[in-house]
Amino acid sequence: MSTCNLNHTQQDVRLKLEGQQQFLPTALSQTLNLFLENDHPQETLNELFHLLKKYDLSSKEKQESRNQKLNKITLERE
Template identity: 55%
Template structure:
């Protein structure tokens, strides 16, 4: 995942999560839903967006790595 200079608003992050729910593990999806109920710094939103971006196209190894990062982000 390269460095992105765009700020992704909460709405875009929520849409990206919705688009990836069918491939995300259910427990992570639920945690992310709860996580997005709160307000977070822009940097956190950007990180979350990029972890979710093209998640469905990532290899299973890459998905596992992203899952670890997603869980770290929401805990």
């Protein structure tokens, strides 16, 4: 993933999640929704945003890789 100099807000991440929700595994989507009920550091928000960005256009292999990274973030930073 490319580096982005923009900081994404919690709302940006929520909107991106809503847009990709139908393409995500249900359990992961629910976990992310719960995770976003709390405040998180800017770095975490940016990382989540970019993992969700164009998720639907990614290959199955890339989606699986992103799923693992998303799960790791939610587990490490609860």
